[in-house]
Amino acid sequence: MSIGTLQPSATEESHSYVRSLQLLKQQTAEQIRLAAVENAYAEQIRELTRRELELAEQEFACARLVWERAREEVKKAERMKEIATRRINSACLEITCYSCHQRFRP
Template sequence: MEEDDQEMQLLSYSTTPHPLPWPGRSASVDLQLSISVGGPSVEALKWEAAEQIRLAAVEKAYAEHVMELTRREMEVAQSEFLRARGLWERAREEVQRAQKMRERASVMEITCLSCRHKFRPN
C-alpha cells in the first residue's frame, strides 16, 4: 500500500508542470529542487537504493571470499596432484626394477638348471 502511495506521489510530481528555469539557473538545479520536494517518497527510494548497494557490497564480499577459498583449494589440489605424480613415478620405477631383477633371476635359474644337467652324472 505504501508503494502505491509513493508511486502516486512520484506520478503527481512528474506530471505537474515545472516552471521554466530562471535566467542563470541551470536545469540540474531545477531537477534537484523538484526531487527535494518529493519528501518521504524520495527518502524511501534513497533508502531502498542504499539498501541495494549495501546488499550488493555484502554479496561481492562473499563472492570474493568464496573465490579466495576456491583459489586455496586449487593450490592444495595442485600440490597433492604433484605429490601423487611423484609417488606414481617412484612406484613405476620400482616395478621396472623388480621386472629387471625377475628377468635376471630367471636367466640365472635357467643357467643353473642347464649347468646341473651338464654336470649331473647320468
C-alpha cells in the same frame, strides 16, 4: 499528508527511495564480499590440488623406478634359473645307476 488521501508525500517517497537504494547498495556490497571470499577459497583449493598433483607425480615416478628395478630382478632371477637348469641337466646326464650302470634320465 492530508487525512483523506492515502498517497505518500514527495518527501516520504524520497526517503523510501533512498532507503531502497541503501539496502540495494548493502546487498550488492555483501554479494561482492561473498564473491571475493569464494574466489579466495577457490584459489586455495586450486593451489592445494596443484600440490597434491605434484606429490602424486613424484610418487608415481618412484613407483615406476621400483617396478623397473623389480622387473630387472625378475629377469636376473630367470637367467639364473636357466643357468641352474642347464647345469642340473648336464649333471644329471653324468649320473649313472651303480646297480644297472644306466644313465639317470630326469
